[in-house]
Amino acid sequence: MRTNQAEEAFHLDGLTKHFGDFTAVDQVGLSIPVGSFFGLVGPNGAGKTTLLSMAVGLIRPDSGTSAVHGHDLWQAPKEAKAALGVLLEGDMLPRRLTGAELLTYVGLLRGMKSAEVADRSAEVLRALDLVSAADVVVADYSTGMRKKIALAAALLHGPSVLVLDEPFEAVDPVSAATIRSILTGYVARGGTVVFSSHVMALVELLCDRVAVLDAGRVVAHGTLDEVRGGGSLEDAFAHLVGAQPTAETLSWFRF
Ligand SMILES: Nc1ncnc2c1ncn2[C@@H]1O[C@H](COP(=O)(O)OP(=O)(O)OP(=O)(O)O)[C@@H](O)[C@H]1O
Numbered sequence: 455m456r457t458n459q460a461e462e463a464f465h466l467d468g469l470t471k472h473f474g475d476f477t478a479v480d481q482v483g484l485s486i487p488v489g490s491f492f493g494l495v496g497p498n499g500a501g502k503t504t505l506l507s508m509a510v511g512l513i514r515p516d517s518g519t520s521a522v523h524g525h526d527l528w529q530a531p532k533e534a535k536a537a538l539g540v541l542l543e544g545d546m547l548p549r550r551l552t553g554a555e556l557l558t559y560v561g562l563l564r565g566m567k568s569a570e571v572a573d574r575s576a577e578v579l580r581a582l583d584l585v586s587a588a589d590v591v592v593a594d595y596s597t598g599m600r601k602k603i604a605l606a607a608a609l610l611h612g613p614s615v616l617v618l619d620e621p622f623e624a625v626d627p628v629s630a631a632t633i634r635s636i637l638t639g640y641v642a643r644g645g646t647v648v649f650s651s652h653v654m655a656l657v658e659l660l661c662d663r664v665a666v667l668d669a670g671r672v673v674a675h676g677t678l679d680e681v682r683g684g685g686s687l688e689d690a691f692a693h694l695v696g697a698q699p700t701a702e703t704l705s706w707f708r709f
Pocket residue numbers: 473478496497498499500501502503504505
């Protein structure tokens with residue numbers, strides 16, 4: 455199936471996932487235009503990681519479809535996955551490889567030539583301040599370093615669509631600024647970024663389109679201005695998911 459390839463980077467339709475009796479993602483449909491910087495926000499446990507995992511073909515949905523540039527993830531996985539760079543939450547990296555070995559492994563798996571893998575690996579390791587960790591096994595990386603090497607692996611083959619689950623979490627401010635600059639340049643040149651985050655200021659800074667997920671359902675989506683209305687995204691978020699910070703105190707936590 456190939457539909458609207460020119461306009462849509464992603465087309466999600468009716469994606470649903472149950473874990474036992476629990477519905478983690480419920481009938482999610484989204485159209486993400488090419489060239490979008492798309493932010494997915496929602497409370498803890500809203501289903502963001504599950505949704506993104508289904509969107510990129512890592513979790514099989516109970517129902518619904520996902521297509522990248524018109525290629526269905528399950529019917530035409532080769533074409534769809536060739537277009538994707540993916541960074542998902544959780545520790546799925548081969549930990550016994552060094553950072554450099556990991557990039558070589560991923561690059562060759564993606565069908566790149568060795569020389570190209572070497573050049574791009576050197577460049578991305580420099581950009582993400584990982585040169586001194588290139589020969590260290592990933593098992594010995596800090597959380598932020600693991601996030602950065604996973605991001606480097608997602609970028610290496612030059613995908614046209616990037617799906618990043620909380621890419622800035624645990625990353626130091628200098629690296630975060632580098633990543634922001636890499637991603638905004640990528641979108642300016644026609645790439646598409648879909649990322650989840652809990653940092654509303656970052657989503658407001660970077661994204662032109664936003665979806666709010668709550669209890670597995672999309673409760674708002676559209677341009678950033680459509681979703682936040684006249685106020686801040688944080689206010690819109692709290693209103694949409696019906697949550698407000700409370701003045702709760704802990705009975706034992708005082709001096
Ligand atoms: N493999 C699984 N088995 C059972 N329940 C799961 C599984 N994966 C996720 N869930 C549940 O599905 C819900 C959605 O989880 P998910 O990780 O997608 O949320 P999230 O929006 O990414 O959360 P967070 O912002 O905290 O990272 C949660 O209630 C979680 O406990």
